[in-house]
Amino acid sequence: MSMNEIHPMDKLIRADRMPHIWCSGCGLGTNFICYLTAMEKSGLDLNKCVIVSGIGCTGRIPGYTNIDSFHTTHGRAIPFALGLKLANPELTVTVFSGDGDLFAIGGNHFIHAARRNVDINIICVNNFNYGMTGGQFGPTTPLDAKTTTSPYGNYEHPFNLVDLAAASGAVYVARWTSIHVRRLSKSIEEALLKKGFTFIEIISPCPTNYGRRNKLGDGLDEMKYYREHSIIKHGINPKEADLSFNGEIVVGKFVDIDKPTFLDNQPDMSQMSVNNKK
Amino acid sequence: MSMNEIHPMDKLIRADRMPHIWCSGCGLGTNFICYLTAMEKSGLDLNKCVIVSGIGCTGRIPGYTNIDSFHTTHGRAIPFALGLKLANPELTVTVFSGDGDLFAIGGNHFIHAARRNVDINIICVNNFNYGMTGGQFGPTTPLDAKTTTSPYGNYEHPFNLVDLAAASGAVYVARWTSIHVRRLSKSIEEALLKKGFTFIEIISPCPTNYGRRNKLGDGLDEMKYYREHSIIKHGINPKEADLSFNGEIVVGKFVDIDKPTFLDNQPDMSQMSVNNKK
Amino acid sequence: MKHIEIKIGGFGGQGIVLSGFIMGKAASIYDKKNATLTQSYGPESRGGACSAQLIVSEEEVDYPEVQKPEILMVISQEAYEKFTPCLVKGGILIYDEDLVNSVNNLPKETRIYSIPSTRFAEELGRKIVTNIIMLGFFTAITSVISYESMKKSVLSSIPAGTEELNLKAFQKGYEFGLEKVNGV
Amino acid sequence: MKHIEIKIGGFGGQGIVLSGFIMGKAASIYDKKNATLTQSYGPESRGGACSAQLIVSEEEVDYPEVQKPEILMVISQEAYEKFTPCLVKGGILIYDEDLVNSVNNLPKETRIYSIPSTRFAEELGRKIVTNIIMLGFFTAITSVISYESMKKSVLSSIPAGTEELNLKAFQKGYEFGLEKVNGV
Amino acid sequence: MNLSEPKNKDISKPPDYWRKPLDVEKYKIPHGAVHIIIERCKGCEFCIEFCPQKVFEVSDEFNSKGYHPPKIVSHDKCVNCKLCELICPEFAIYITEDEPMNII
Amino acid sequence: MNLSEPKNKDISKPPDYWRKPLDVEKYKIPHGAVHIIIERCKGCEFCIEFCPQKVFEVSDEFNSKGYHPPKIVSHDKCVNCKLCELICPEFAIYITEDEPMNII
Amino acid sequence: MNNIKPAVLTGEHFMNGDYACAEGALACGCRFFAGYPITPATEISEKMSRRMPEVGGIFIQMEDEMASMNAILGASWAGVKSMTATSGPGFSLMMENFGLGIMMEVPCVLVNIQRGGPSTGLPTLVGQQDMMQARWGSHGDYEVIALTPSSPQEMFDFTIKAFNLSEKYRLPVLLMSDEIVGHMTEKVVIPEEKDIKIVNRKKPEKYTDKYLMYKADKDLVPPMANAGEGYKVITTGLTHDEKGYPAMNAEAQEKLIKRLCDKILKNKADIIETQEQETEDAEIIVVAYGSPARSALSAVKLARKEGIKAGLLRLITVWPFPDEKILEVANKVKTIIVPEINRGQIVREVERCSYGKCNVISLPKLGNIHTPYEILKVIKEVSL
Amino acid sequence: MNNIKPAVLTGEHFMNGDYACAEGALACGCRFFAGYPITPATEISEKMSRRMPEVGGIFIQMEDEMASMNAILGASWAGVKSMTATSGPGFSLMMENFGLGIMMEVPCVLVNIQRGGPSTGLPTLVGQQDMMQARWGSHGDYEVIALTPSSPQEMFDFTIKAFNLSEKYRLPVLLMSDEIVGHMTEKVVIPEEKDIKIVNRKKPEKYTDKYLMYKADKDLVPPMANAGEGYKVITTGLTHDEKGYPAMNAEAQEKLIKRLCDKILKNKADIIETQEQETEDAEIIVVAYGSPARSALSAVKLARKEGIKAGLLRLITVWPFPDEKILEVANKVKTIIVPEINRGQIVREVERCSYGKCNVISLPKLGNIHTPYEILKVIKEVSL
Numbered sequence A, B: 001m002s003m004n005e006i007h008p009m010d011k012l013i014r015a016d017r018m019p020h021i022w023c024s025g026c027g028l029g030t031n032f033i034c035y036l037t038a039m040e041k042s043g044l045d046l047n048k049c050v051i052v053s054g055i056g057c058t059g060r061i062p063g064y065t066n067i068d069s070f071h072t073t074h075g076r077a078i079p080f081a082l083g084l085k086l087a088n089p090e091l092t093v094t095v096f097s098g099d100g101d102l103f104a105i106g107g108n109h110f111i112h113a114a115r116r117n118v119d120i121n122i123i124c125v126n127n128f129n130y131g132m133t134g135g136q137f138g139p140t141t142p143l144d145a146k147t148t149t150s151p152y153g154n155y156e157h158p159f160n161l162v163d164l165a166a167a168s169g170a171v172y173v174a175r176w177t178s179i180h181v182r183r184l185s186k187s188i189e190e191a192l193l194k195k196g197f198t199f200i201e202i203i204s205p206c207p208t209n210y211g212r213r214n215k216l217g218d219g220l221d222e223m224k225y226y227r228e229h230s231i232i233k234h235g236i237n238p239k240e241a242d243l244s245f246n247g248e249i250v251v252g253k254f255v256d257i258d259k260p261t262f263l264d265n266q267p268d269m270s271q272m273s274v275n276n277k278k
Numbered sequence C, D: 001m002k003h004i005e006i007k008i009g010g011f012g013g014q015g016i017v018l019s020g021f022i023m024g025k026a027a028s029i030y031d032k033k034n035a036t037l038t039q040s041y042g043p044e045s046r047g048g049a050c051s052a053q054l055i056v057s058e059e060e061v062d063y064p065e066v067q068k069p070e071i072l073m074v075i076s077q078e079a080y081e082k083f084t085p086c087l088v089k090g091g092i093l094i095y096d097e098d099l100v101n102s103v104n105n106l107p108k109e110t111r112i113y114s115i116p117s118t119r120f121a122e123e124l125g126r127k128i129v130t131n132i133i134m135l136g137f138f139t140a141i142t143s144v145i146s147y148e149s150m151k152k153s154v155l156s157s158i159p160a161g162t163e164e165l166n167l168k169a170f171q172k173g174y175e176f177g178l179e180k181v182n183g184v
Numbered sequence E, F: 001m002n003l004s005e006p007k008n009k010d011i012s013k014p015p016d017y018w019r020k021p022l023d024v025e026k027y028k029i030p031h032g033a034v035h036i037i038i039e040r041c042k043g044c045e046f047c048i049e050f051c052p053q054k055v056f057e058v059s060d061e062f063n064s065k066g067y068h069p070p071k072i073v074s075h076d077k078c079v080n081c082k083l084c085e086l087i088c089p090e091f092a093i094y095i096t097e098d099e100p101m102n103i104i
Numbered sequence G, H: 001m002n003n004i005k006p007a008v009l010t011g012e013h014f015m016n017g018d019y020a021c022a023e024g025a026l027a028c029g030c031r032f033f034a035g036y037p038i039t040p041a042t043e044i045s046e047k048m049s050r051r052m053p054e055v056g057g058i059f060i061q062m063e064d065e066m067a068s069m070n071a072i073l074g075a076s077w078a079g080v081k082s083m084t085a086t087s088g089p090g091f092s093l094m095m096e097n098f099g100l101g102i103m104m105e106v107p108c109v110l111v112n113i114q115r116g117g118p119s120t121g122l123p124t125l126v127g128q129q130d131m132m133q134a135r136w137g138s139h140g141d142y143e144v145i146a147l148t149p150s151s152p153q154e155m156f157d158f159t160i161k162a163f164n165l166s167e168k169y170r171l172p173v174l175l176m177s178d179e180i181v182g183h184m185t186e187k188v189v190i191p192e193e194k195d196i197k198i199v200n201r202k203k204p205e206k207y208t209d210k211y212l213m214y215k216a217d218k219d220l221v222p223p224m225a226n227a228g229e230g231y232k233v234i235t236t237g238l239t240h241d242e243k244g245y246p247a248m249n250a251e252a253q254e255k256l257i258k259r260l261c262d263k264i265l266k267n268k269a270d271i272i273e274t275q276e277q278e279t280e281d282a283e284i285i286v287v288a289y290g291s292p293a294r295s296a297l298s299a300v301k302l303a304r305k306e307g308i309k310a311g312l313l314r315l316i317t318v319w320p321f322p323d324e325k326i327l328e329v330a331n332k333v334k335t336i337i338v339p340e341i342n343r344g345q346i347v348r349e350v351e352r353c354s355y356g357k358c359n360v361i362s363l364p365k366l367g368n369i370h371t372p373y374e375i376l377k378v379i380k381e382v383s384l
């Protein structure tokens, strides 16, 4: 073993902030390293890569990333990211945040940014609950799951995030789990290089809150579960990629289309004459 | 002609507030009367019928309806309505509001209420713009349409509301135009009697703002256009019921399914033992 | 004329505010006076009560609202009823005779000028130029704003491509006004 | 003992706050004294620094924070380092000898009691009862809370179905404590 | 997936309560008396355009809001379908039932 | 509608840059030197479970946070696939390339 | 049915402030809770999620705080007492529709367990930095009622008081607590159901055509018709007349807004509660509220021990502000000291109401409560 | 390319206040506007939607006001001057993330064309009811800068001033206008581009490992690195240290919040602007801002004509509040009269700062501006 304890990723992270706050067995660290790897492989100029999040355990990712990083307020990462991207189209802007942040309080911004096809990349860590605030249910929590605010079992139907993303207009939609480190990393790389609004959902263990209360064992058990119960179905209609409690996890790339972005559609003023201005 | 100038609907409206504020040729009055007719025919106890809106031209409907009526803030009609319904399940609660109100600022509440399958009815008047504030584009405005804030033509992709509603979990989804007075009225009646989250989109003329700027003529011309260009496609996949600028308008009932509502799923405490409470 | 207050009233959609704007621009930009335009309207997009208020002054305008207009121009009966009580003694009333039909209860010594501008506009083929006809009429009748300035202001305030029509309308009103004034 | 301040420190997830709660409930509800429990923790869900502070008093507790604890119970080295400087002269230090390994720089006259509670807990088959073992130990060593009250409090604060295990753990710690105190 | 085929029960055909089916009052065409509340009218002309029997025409008169309300040109033709009542945005038209007309 | 078939270019098979394909360095199995940053480890055991070569085992030692980091039980078996590096949530493992081992 | 607990948990409990707040609400009949988790108010939601089904009420976790606020307004209009709970960031998001509650005159309770701000700030540490926001956070003019508990027991008691005031005066009432009080665990005594004083909204007479939604009684409060009772409720966030109809003119605005403010201002004597300790002969008075009031009391006791004539005026109702009480005190003492966990908010009101009659000293602190010694130090300094 | 207008429309224009505000923004380099329509601020959006593409900037209409506020924060971090505009209800919704702008120290401008409130209130009528909200509307402690224009010309000028202050002090600056000023049309003189004084944010030195995001200079303002420049920006709404790292403790909070406040408070002399008319010998002073300042000036002129020693102190910067100026005035005059289109907001600050040295009279009005005679009447009454 070497004495030189510098991890090759240390240049991409703010190593002086390690250890991070995430629990033992949490999938976030793994998801994070997949993102870093993808960014590195993408060949993008790291000085032009930006990462934005809202609040949550996942939301802590930007603060650990050694590029321009923005930890905004709960639910507002997307409009903030949109401002960055539209004001400086040279930037590659990625939002990395949690299911609650992006789809509970932030749901409206998500569907609108997708609709507009703003050229930003959304990576959502779906751990089926609000980890940071201690494990309440959220819009992705399966029916009947126990959380601190669904002590008798969750009685709300969850969203199918990939379907919602597709219905809202995303041009790239994929889902992976934390165990799919290589495919996930490759998928993130694709998304970073894709023009338009991309969405990647990562199913990820939260042993401390979600796992514990639902008798899923620790993080390792959840990872093993993903390995055994995931099934890759590229190109399937996202509507059919519903997730159910303790059931099969459909993963894969579901949408990959081309469509003019918000900036592509901007009026070309060189063509404007007085008539267009009425 | 009779001298007794009491319109049969006057008992259902606040006749002392007539004339309403809507422009000549606006579709809102027609949509409104379809709703009133549906409510009357439904056989529901009118003392238990409630109507809620946000802000907008459409949002003025409750204030003219002679039942319990709530004119809330812009975008917030749905959570307000949800509070009414859940606190008193005897009520039949309808939200009648505009495309901007329900899908711009209010989009998040819409998708979440649909997801939860709260037993309320949403009627959205889609006039392709923000009428009340003078005709800005909104999330349903077709590409290239001119509005006061898209003087060079709209450059944002619009939502397909019926698809979004279906992807969010609505159990009943239909679309009509203001000219489909009878089918619309019947559809509203169905929705009022249906258990779960229902959604009806009404394509409706706004001659003053949208029509004028897009050379669609006056309200009458828009109504004629709907008559000529609508095509009924019951049961079609809502994804295929996209609207395009000046194109065909697919109308019909697209979704009608059964699913337990938020209240159906509430825990049955008579079954609870100490074990469930851990 | 150091300080003059003008009120224009009608329904939303009649171009009330645009009329005030054209007057104010003429006074301010072309006649180099001070002009302050304010407006008031209700929740209706069309058909609701609407008014524009213009102060033209040789001094700076502090308080911007019109309280006692010297000139009142109305294009609806409702506006007539609502605003005439404020008109100063000896003020000028200008109205569209197609849309205001009962003219009574006027303050003393009011000078009254009417014009069938809606009809004239229909004759010109576009009801929308009613307000421009009224502006021409106003220019002929009052001496608040110079003819040249008003014309320039009309031309620079209307959509490109409609110059001819609007000029015709303006001229129509102006000439009709001259006739009235000169008692022809 | 009119007023006594107790601090419990460790990592999130070790049941620190629950320990404080059980002590406080015993003192307040069963021993009929006044007890005020406060807590502090960081952004981490697990593994972050975490502490509970309990004041037990015969009078009303005004200021609720613990400034100079008479008793310090620590279950991590980090908590040890952080909190021992505050301990009053002649105070009591209780710690888990598996998790705190270098005990130095202590205030003068500190009375020190250690227990391998994590190991005991592992022997009982559930690492999670470490804190209950510590509570038993605490009860034997200090006289702040009566044995009966503490036992009641443990039983009424743990999940139904785990009574036996917790009681065993409590007893284990208590007996170990008695031995220490009695110098057996 | 949750999406099942909609039950196309009855909204695909015009609802049956709008007028009594013809076979009930055999040989009689229902007839309506048309009422217009002139002052409510905003002149949109929906009634004029969409009345299947072309009962209305634009009138030259103005109401006090400055709109041209419809005038009835062929009252006898009204079949009491109530479309005008349902479509008028201003609650300005309603129909009362008149003696049906025998068509034999 | 906008939904076309996704272009399934390459994400369905494992990407090719993770390790050099075997045929490039024929007859040689790549070999990695495993580095563990003990103090970063939080004992999740992902590396232990998912290393295809079962290079790791749980150790009995604690690090200062109280976790059991992995220990290397068969260093020679490491094929430098870097899965452990990619999956370790704590940036606690990395692999440097070692002399490949001849397998003939 | 075993182990399902009644609505009123009569007896003694060792309970934290957040839980006590939830129990207070249930005890006085709250049967609808809508919230969105946020530290340090989450425990209120968590408790409600378990308890509401037990008592036949509704717990709903909304998609955000705007939704939560509106849901409780809707529920209250359905005749059910309703509540939400949040902290700084969520409180900001609720402000627009808090205003709707003011305008529609909807009884309900909004709890803010204050943490450090601005923005995400210090989620796990205490603050009292939203005190002025409680008064001024929504656009437009209005008056509010805000209570500041200092202990779990008061979390229970003042929640009931908040509901009673909200039902009596028809407005959303604010319970402005803080992280220390919310997370502090102490004994809470819950009385028997019959001993809990409950105020319910006034109901209108039987419906007639002449019924006016917003015709107030002498107390300036209109009786409230709930949805579903046949009154043909009409209500709006627009300026409106007594009928409830929108009235878009300055006169209607003057009339409505004046009444909405006056129903609080003219009933100040009924609403405002303060508590005094050792004030009779005091030359120095500490004015405090919430958790620092506990430090202040300690400090006053210590000062008295040293022979300094110090006293404590504790504000239980911070809004409406006790202008007259402060002036009375200012006329009497040499110095007023105001310790707050903020940069000096309520001290501005104290200054305003003192008209220069005495010295007013702000004792700001962030992220933690003052120790008694920090306050004592200032008392001693000014007593020289 | 014909008919496409330049960014600076040098010349004389008859223009309403909303448009003048938009032109002011463009003239000083604003190239990103995000908004959501609302009466009476919509015209700013409308103007921007036409003009931004002409000058190569971005106009985006967001889904709501929270999105608008965040979009301009993001855009500013990308190095582009950005602005949003709204009115009461939208202002309330922006408050949470206005706080984020304060915490992250983001230069940008937020315009509020005030209408009547609370709630939806009187959308088409004037108000000045959000003046205290401007100061206290977001949770947590902070200081703000708010300017109050009285004419379309000032809408142009003060928008530029607002941008300059925001770039200089790194915070979102508030332009607190009102419906009358926003909708009023008057002559606006736009200077030549070279005559417009523009302040741009300070930039940090070249990036090194030692770069600290939030290390302030002597003026308490840290130089600002934009995204994409290689500084590895790190910023958060959490309490943070000089590195920009979250720091979850009371000490970091004290340090950060104090600096954020002090960068305004210690630079008050540079920031605050007031205007005086006929104040030298005045015995009665009217303190006013926004549209009523025009009525007040009329009233003062009328009073002088009647021989009454009246004067006008016009607040151009309402926040930070000119405490010292008010005290100076209070020491000099018999009476201060404060006419506002609200129930008396800024008058509370005037009272606070007067320490009982003079009589302070609130002259509230709702839904319209005071006529000069209404103010004159009070001047006369107190002059007796």
Ligand SMILES: Cc1ncc(C[n+]2csc(CCOP(=O)(O)OP(=O)(O)O)c2C)c(N)n1
Pocket: A055, A056, A057, A058, A059, A073, A074, A097, A098, A099, A100, A101, A102, A125, A127, A129, A130, A131, A132, A133, A138, G036, G037, G038, G039, G065, G089, G090, G093, G120
């Ligand atoms: C306006 C607002 N409301 C609530 C919160 C509290 N809060 C912080 S993170 C969070 C949920 C996080 O859940 P998710 O996005 O799924 O992230 P995770 O922690 O699970 O990764 C909540 C509710 C907040 N910070 N701001």
Ligand SMILES: Cc1ncc(C[n+]2csc(CCOP(=O)(O)OP(=O)(O)O)c2C)c(N)n1
Pocket: B055, B056, B057, B058, B059, B073, B074, B097, B098, B099, B100, B101, B102, B125, B127, B129, B130, B131, B132, B133, B138, H036, H037, H038, H039, H065, H089, H090, H093, H120
């Ligand atoms: C928070 C807030 N933002 C903005 C507005 C202004 N506003 C009122 S109605 C409206 C849009 C209405 O559009 P839509 O819902 O489509 O109704 P329509 O008038 O077209 O029927 C807007 C933006 C408001 N009242 N409140």
Ligand code: SF4
Pocket: A021, A022, A023, A025, A026, A027, A028, A057, A058, A127, A131, A132, A205, A206, A207, A208, A209, A210, D045, D046
């Ligand atoms: S609480 Fe859950 S999501 Fe958050 S760090 Fe722990 S395991 Fe991960």
Ligand code: SF4
Pocket: B021, B022, B023, B025, B026, B027, B028, B057, B058, B127, B131, B132, B205, B206, B207, B208, B209, B210, C045, C046
């Ligand atoms: S503006 Fe449009 S939607 Fe509003 S009333 Fe007029 S026509 Fe109807």
Ligand code: SF4
Pocket: E032, E034, E050, E051, E052, E053, E054, E055, E077, E078, E079, E080, E081, E082, E083, E084, E085, E095
């Ligand atoms: S009832 Fe039918 S036929 Fe008779 S007038 Fe009306 S639309 Fe025409």
Ligand code: SF4
Pocket: E036, E040, E041, E042, E043, E044, E045, E046, E047, E048, E069, E070, E087, E088, E089, E090, E091, E092, E093
């Ligand atoms: S439909 Fe009604 S409003 Fe329209 S023209 Fe006919 S009567 Fe008048």
Ligand code: SF4
Pocket: F032, F034, F050, F051, F052, F053, F054, F055, F077, F078, F079, F080, F081, F082, F083, F084, F085, F095
């Ligand atoms: S590089 Fe691959 S084989 Fe080597 S230790 Fe890591 S996971 Fe195992």
Ligand code: SF4
Pocket: F036, F040, F041, F042, F043, F044, F045, F046, F047, F048, F069, F070, F087, F088, F089, F090, F091, F092, F093
């Ligand atoms: S994966 Fe990393 S953190 Fe987990 S046990 Fe292995 S070295 Fe430790």
Ligand SMILES: [Mg+2]
Pocket: A056, A098, A099, A100, A125, A126, A127, A128, A129, A130, A131
């Ligand atoms: Mg989550």
Ligand SMILES: [Mg+2]
Pocket: B056, B098, B099, B100, B125, B126, B127, B128, B129, B130, B131
């Ligand atoms: Mg609309």
